[in-house]
Amino acid sequence: HDLYFVAFDLLHLNGHDLRDLPLEDRREILVGMIPTGGRIQFSQALQGDVKSIFHLIDQAGLEGMVSKRRDSKYRGGPSTNWLKAKCYAVGEFELLGIEREAGKPAFALMGEIGTRKYVGSAFINSSREIRERLWKRVQEHAGPAPKGMKRPATQWVKPGLIGRVKHLRGEEDLRHASLQDFREED
Incomplete structure (x- = not known):
């Protein structure tokens, strides 16, 4: 390089x-x-x-x-x-889980689509409607932690939920990221 x-x-x-x-x-x-x-x-x-x-x-x-x-x-x-x-970019990533601790903001743990390789976390500052829909989907899609991931305050989800994330450009991993919305994989 x-x-x-x-x-x-x-x-x-x-x-x-x-x-x-x-x-x-x-x-x-x-x-x-x-x-x-x-x-x-x-x-x-x-x-x-x-x-x-x-x-x-x-x-x-x-x-x-x-x-x-x-x-x-x-x-x-x-x-x-x-x-x-x-400058920010918006991209799609697979939702691996939601990290929630009392008194702290909630974060969506995101991975590459298909590989589920962890790429960073995104602050969940979406509308109330989106947050409520997200919590419901997370409960319905509860699953095991991806291989090698150990975070005790995290509710893990099965593959299939895709998040639209706004993030700072310039790095391979997510920085200054926020979850904008999510959908189920096609």
């Missing part, structure tokens, strides 16, 4: 703390340090309408984008000086 490191900010240089400099000054120093054509690349700023840029990033199948104020100084932790906008 071809791996590249894409640099977008510089916080320290030769023992000097650069975090109090405005972002555009830190980036000017950074771009001068990166040779062209190598595996380390500089993340160019995109100019234009934010909604249009995000639309292009979403259409390209990328995970998202980060926006920063040009004049901002670097501060750790939450800030209004930067924003990460995430």
Whole structure:
């Protein structure tokens, strides 16, 4: 695989703390340090309408984008000086089981259709109607845990329930996922 490191900010240089400099000054120093054509690349700023840029990033199948104020100084932790906008995809996965613990949100454990290989969990934040229909189906389709899966707070289901899951792009396993709906396999 071809791996590249894409640099977008510089916080320290030769023992000097650069975090109090405005972002555009830190980036000017950074771009001068990166040779062209190598595996380390500089993340160019995109100019234009934010909604249009995000639309292009979403259409390209990328995970998202980060926006920063040009004049901002670097501060750790939450800030209004930067924003990460995430792109999501929707896919179908086999429902392996529902994990429910008192005082915690419920999660649907999802697997690849056909193989039942676990790919991650999805938060169940669907409508009340969908949740009630889901609990009923889970009770009707109760089954053994897939091979190698041990999670004590999980109600396992037999193969045949397919979930539509909205999830963050960019990884093989589900991230920031939510169960949107489900159906019985055809």
